[in-house]
Amino acid sequence: MLSSLLMTGAVLWVSWRIWKFTVLPKIYPNEPKQLPYWIPVIGHVYGMLMDSNKLFTYGRKYFGNTREIFMVTVMGEELYIATSAQDVSSIYKASKAFDFNAIINDIFEGFGITASTMQKMYEPNWDQGKHWIDIIHEIFKEQMHLGEKLVELQTTFLRKIDDCLFWDRLSGAMVLSEPSNHVKVVSAYKWTYEVLVSAASKSFFGNAILDANPDLLKDFLIFDTEAWKMLLKYPPFAAKEMFDAKAKCEAAFERYLTLPVEKREDATWLVRNIETAMKGLGIPDDQTAVMHFILYRLINTNAYRTCFWSLSHLLQDQALQDSIMRETKPAFSSDGKLSMTHLLDHCPLLNSFYEEVVRETTYPIGARVVVNEITIGNTVLHPGKKVLMPFQQMHSNPDVFGKNAAEFDPTRFLNNPSLSKSTSYRPFGTGLTYCPGRFLARREIFMFLVPVLHRFDLKVEGREDRGHAVFPRMDDSISSGGVMGPRKGDDLVLQHALTNPKDRSYEVTNLMGRSRMDTGLLFTSCQ
Ligand code: HEM
Incomplete structure (x- = not known):
């Protein structure tokens, strides 16, 4: 009895495999081919x-x-x-055939926005029947694309980064040990994280956000490290630490919204x-707090990781660093100013290096x-399916990036500058959600790396492998869906020696500088 059941099961299974993966593609040659899998329904979950x-x-x-x-x-x-x-370009061009709002x-x-908030955000209250979700993309651009509002924001932002890059600011969780009065051993991951995320927190939300939760940075790091579990819809019991950290971050934004407006005047436009618009739509503060937290993650999650990988490459390649x-x-300049324009427009290797770090470490997944x-x-694509x-x-395509694409x-982008405009190079996404923060990202990372190289005496410590860390x-x-982090337990451990004196603040000038790359991006971005 059991053996005949097993036999029937085996016959059915073999017939299913032949039908699904051999016969159907022959009957419908224009349908996308199905990658074979072993267990019906479960498919490629693993x-x-x-x-x-x-x-x-x-x-x-x-x-x-093919x-x-x-x-x-x-x-x-x-x-x-x-x-x-x-195909990707064709999909983005055929915007009427694809929906992104879903x-x-x-x-x-996933973040906790309710059906009622969603409904209010989709009411056609703005010009030409636009809803708030349309408007938010426009206000992101107004704030973060090259222009007056970006200059205002980045003046504060870059100054705050610079303020953190001093010996006495190497403190807290980033310091792993302090073997002597003039040596500190520091985690590069936590250093890049704390400097960039604290500067971004204060310059976007004003100083009050860290008053609302002085542990926000700690909580956000826990959330951000495992946020992918939320996006993959893990149940709360399977990712308790991440969901607890998320709740603490959202509570911080809720508390922030209860502070008097005068205390939050230094928040960015x-x-x-966002706050005014959400109030106007009758959306309660706890939901505005969730929206603020979604923005907080977008602002922060990719930049510190890019900075970490950039620092890792620079400190492990002496010739490149030199x-x-x-x-x-x-x-x-001799009067203590750091020209951002110079970094953007007259440092081709620095810019090529940045493009390469982003190419290598960013794994965005566009979805429609x-x-x-x-x-x-x-291939023919059918309604209701996700792309x-x-x-x-x-x-990683060698036909575009060359034999050494892996x-x-x-120097890749220095030797072939047209690569940065290639349709195969999309680290910041494209279309409606084309990252509006890409201009700021480059500047904040330069603002970290360049003073660090010139100001600190750094030595890489760590697990030795044939003489190299x-x-x-x-x-x-x-x-x-963004810049990857290091594997658990991997980090770049740095020894900072206080030898010097070059320890002074630079005034950042020429903030309106555009880089060669920016110019290209600016004109292709407004879609
Ligand atoms: C190297 C660093 C960064 C990378 C690689 C990156 C990448 C991306 C990507 C791929 C998207 C599109 C996501 C999608 O289509 O679902 C995106 C969107 C976004 N990014 Fe970035 N980003 C970076 C830095 C930043 C920074 C520094 C900010 C803000 C200061 C920022 C703000 C945003 C915002 C607000 C969106 C959503 C845009 C919209 O929905 O209209 N990003 N980013």
Whole structure:
């Protein structure tokens, strides 16, 4: 009896496999091909959870590296995977056939935005029937694209970064030990995190945000490290620490909103604007707090990680460090000013290095829902299905980035400047949600790296491997949708020696400077 049941099961299973993965593709040659899987319905759950980028690479290669759109299945849901720059561009261009709001709503829901708030945010209260979700993209751009409001914000922001880059500010969790009065051993990950996130917190939300929760940075780091579990819809019991940290962060923003307005006057225009608009829509403060927290994460999650990887590369490559120091030295004037324009426009190696760090470490995944049947490339996409566009698949394409695409080459963009405008290079996403913070990101990272190189005496400590400190390994198994962090336990441990004196503050000038890259991005961004 048991053996005949097993036999029937086996026959059914083999028939299902042959039908699904051999016969159907022949009957419907224009449908995206389904990447085979073993267990019906469950499909590629394991691959998506454990290392989605590896699964996408496997799928691309399985279909002969043609980069045609293919399908993976996760708990019965079929997802289209687009890995070619051409298909991705076609998808973004055909904006009427694809919906993004469904994706935003999913993210909002994960953070705790209620159906009633969502409904209010979609009321067509603005010009030309626009709703608040349309408006928020516009106000992001007004605040963060090159212009007066960005200058105002970055003046405060960059000054606050500089204020942190002094010997006596090496303190708290970032200091691992203090072997003597003039030596501190510091975690590079925590250092970049604390400097950039504290500067961003105060310059966007004003000093009051850290009064509302002096432990905000600690709580946010716990949340941010495991936020991918929230995006993958882990139940609260399976990610308790992350959900607890999230609740503490949101409580901080709720407390912040109860402080008198005079105490929050130093918040940036964008933050005040969101608050006023949410009040106008009749949205309660606890929901505005969640919206503030979503913004807080967008502002912070990628920049400190990029800065960490940049510092790791610079401090482990003496020749590169020397060249960048030589190139950036003229940015400092004898009267103590640091010219941002010089860094942006006259330091091609620094800018190429930055582009390469971002290419290597960013794993954004664009997502859309098909609303009208459409043909992209040779494949027909059907309404209701989600398309994922894992941009790292394009960033590692040797046909575009050369045979050494898998290696880190700081001169790649210097030798081939057109790469930064390639449709295969999309570290900041594209389309409606094209990262408006990309201008600020480059400036804040330069504002950390350049003074650090010129001001501190740093030595890398750490696990030794044939005479070299081991480079922290990237945890590319997590589908965070942004810049990857290091693997658990990996860090760059630095020894800071107080030898000097160069310890003084630089006044940052020429904040309106545009870089070669910015100029390109500016004109392609306004979509
Ligand atoms: C190297 C650092 C950064 C990287 C790699 C990065 C990447 C991205 C990507 C890929 C998106 C699109 C997400 C999507 O389509 O769902 C995005 C959106 C966004 N980023 Fe960034 N980002 C960085 C730094 C920043 C900074 C410093 C800020 C603010 C100061 C910022 C603010 C935003 C905002 C507000 C959005 C949402 C835009 C919208 O929905 O209209 N980002 N970023």
